[in-house]
Amino acid sequence: MTRASSHGLAERIRRWHDFFDRGKPPSHLFRINYAPDALPFPKAWPDRREERIEWAKAQYGKDVARMEWLRDDSIPCLYPFTGTEIFAEAFGCRVARPDDNMPFALPLISKPSEVARLRTPRFDAPPLGMLFEIADALRAWAGRDAVMRVVDIQSPMDIASLIWDKNTFFMAMIEEPQAVKDLAAMVRELLTAFLDEWFARYGTEFVAHYPAYYMPGGITLSEDDIGTVGVDAFEEFYLPELVELSRRYGAIGIHCCAHARHQWDGLMKTPNLRLLNLNQPVEVIREAYSRFASHCAQMHLWYGEGDPWTWPAQLPANSRVVIEAGADSRERAIEISEKLRAACGRK
Numbered sequence: 001m002t003r004a005s006s007h008g009l010a011e012r013i014r015r016w017h018d019f020f021d022r023g024k025p026p027s028h029l030f031r032i033n034y035a036p037d038a039l040p041f042p043k044a045w046p047d048r049r050e051e052r053i054e055w056a057k058a059q060y061g062k063d064v065a066r067m068e069w070l071r072d073d074s075i076p077c078l079y080p081f082t083g084t085e086i087f088a089e090a091f092g093c094r095v096a097r098p099d100d101n102m103p104f105a106l107p108l109i110s111k112p113s114e115v116a117r118l119r120t121p122r123f124d125a126p127p128l129g130m131l132f133e134i135a136d137a138l139r140a141w142a143g144r145d146a147v148m149r150v151v152d153i154q155s156p157m158d159i160a161s162l163i164w165d166k167n168t169f170f171m172a173m174i175e176e177p178q179a180v181k182d183l184a185a186m187v188r189e190l191l192t193a194f195l196d197e198w199f200a201r202y203g204t205e206f207v208a209h210y211p212a213y214y215m216p217g218g219i220t221l222s223e224d225d226i227g228t229v230g231v232d233a234f235e236e237f238y239l240p241e242l243v244e245l246s247r248r249y250g251a252i253g254i255h256c257c258a259h260a261r262h263q264w265d266g267l268m269k270t271p272n273l274r275l276l277n278l279n280q281p282v283e284v285i286r287e288a289y290s291r292f293a294s295h296c297a298q299m300h301l302w303y304g305e306g307d308p309w310t311w312p313a314q315l316p317a318n319s320r321v322v323i324e325a326g327a328d329s330r331e332r333a334i335e336i337s338e339k340l341r342a343a344c345g346r347k
Helices: 006-020 045-069 087-088 112-117 128-141 158-161 166-175 177-202 231-249 263-266 282-291 307-315 332-342
Strands: 028-035 145-148 204-207 215-218 219-222 253-258 271-277 322-326
Touching: 006 045, 006 215, 045 128, 045 177, 087 158, 087 177, 087 231, 087 271, 112 177, 128 177, 158 177, 158 231, 166 177, 177 231, 204 231, 215 282, 219 231, 231 253, 231 263, 263 282, 271 282, 307 322, 307 332, 322 332
Parallel strands: 028 322, 145 204, 219 253, 253 271
Antiparallel strands: 204 215
């Protein structure tokens, strides 16, 4: 197999550590999206275990080869690709697996009274146990120095809203709040048991599920329902578990694609918020860059106008941003990389 150069990988990882180090001057990192030979994602289905392993091996080899000629900050990683359904399925949710889309969980309950009959699954219950089998096979093949990409992690409240029909879930937050909290607590118990075992096996430094950024410890997750609720509900149901998870693992990275501008003050109360990723219109992203500039690193879906190497100068001076730029050829990818390196103050 093709292995990542230990020196080249170590140097990239060092840059990520420096990037997140609040004791060092602000800096930017960048990833160039050019992978014309990227393999189509496999079906994330239980009967495709071997196919998923072979896909991850082949994709890792391509990422390692790309690292040898493209000087950006991407970290080749082993990717046990999953959908959002995995923890809800462990609780007993049936899963829809359409041919043309990702799997998704179907609600298991619809009433507060049904929470009491649920039990917290083991961390290796189906389908979670198979994810460890896939990751074990990949680690055995690539060696202990290979970085693992974590599976799709959502917040406990987001997972609870997959288990509980959303038509009644949000109403229950008002009418039967304790039932909602009880379900979220069970999900949190499963999630932390799974992650404790995951980090024990594969290390605490990893690449986030989405977007693909390197994390030197901590946890990363998606928090996509907070646009639906008000500030009071966020403070009561969502913030406490973010605080608990961040403190348990030492830091947190959050992805949010909801229209949740009203929750920014609440997100800033999360201790050790290491990176924030928002999927919002440009005007909202502009505001976010300034608002979170001195609070945490950012990696949104818009970085500036014009050529990519002009973007760092358009960002707030005290910000730390992971920039993603696309390229349509190898030559263009190299050009953007070299010019972004200069714009970011690197040799």
